Amino acid sequence: MKQEVLKTEGDVNLSEERLIWKKRNIIDEETQQLLASDERVFLYQAMSTPCLDVLGTCDGASIENIQNKRYLDFHGNNVHQVGFSNPYVVDKIKAQLDQLSFSTRRFTNKIAISFAEKLTSLLPGDLNRVLFAPGRTSAVSIALKLARIVTGKHKVVSYWDSFHGASLDAISAGGEAVFRQNMGPMMPGTICIPPPMQKGGFFEDEMKSAEYLEYMIEKEGGVGAFIAEKVRNTDFQIPTKKYWKRVREICDKHHVLLILDEIPIALGRTGKMFVLRISELNQIFFVWEKVLEVE
């Protein structure tokens, strides 16, 4: 049975504007053929396809198509803050591939230890251990599992419209309709609450969102984790420190682990190493791309 699909700008885009753009920009034979080959062999993926163009190279802030047309990339999937093909990074990766290209956690190695030491040196307070995850969504997944083990409670609270990855557990914990559509049932025990917006939100005041969090935790019972983006990456809502301190208090009081997902914003992207000075908070779960830190 064909299911209704929410169409978004990033999704299967068949708009007039797209066709005009394609007609104007994709004129050479090779690019047309490669785009057609891509369409034949890849599944269309929500929020990503159809492909716009065929890339040949990337460098600094730019990506370049196979006709040498350069685009300034304002997106970069939040993972290229030192620029594409940064020579320092490329040299280090090449040297590492020559020396030791793979090491499971059955073994350890010097470079992994020094990387972990560097990361823990950046973290404040007694946050002093890391875990490398295969990817960013996996880090969220691991955090959710750890919360179950540590608290013995399986329920997770998050915000409506938040994003924590596109796997089934991450869309269950996240609240974006476009990822959840036709995917149910979601993971049991996931509960969304209205986000703390200062303007135009469900609550007039962000502190009401914090109070609702507590109300929800008390009424539901069995809540082991609250997962949140400290700055919402999709629309840049920035809750105040006062709000986060209150959330910290609520989580401590009810033995709920606070999972702070800074995946797109940590490690210098906002000009600071981390978004909120987490030394001001205690007992924190902190998820970072490829790294999971557990208090």
Ligand SMILES: Cc1ncc(COP(=O)(O)O)c(C=O)c1O
């Ligand atoms: C807040 C947040 N959490 C988790 C993820 C998941 O990252 P990935 O899709 O690379 O696994 C993203 C990706 O943009 C994100 O913005």
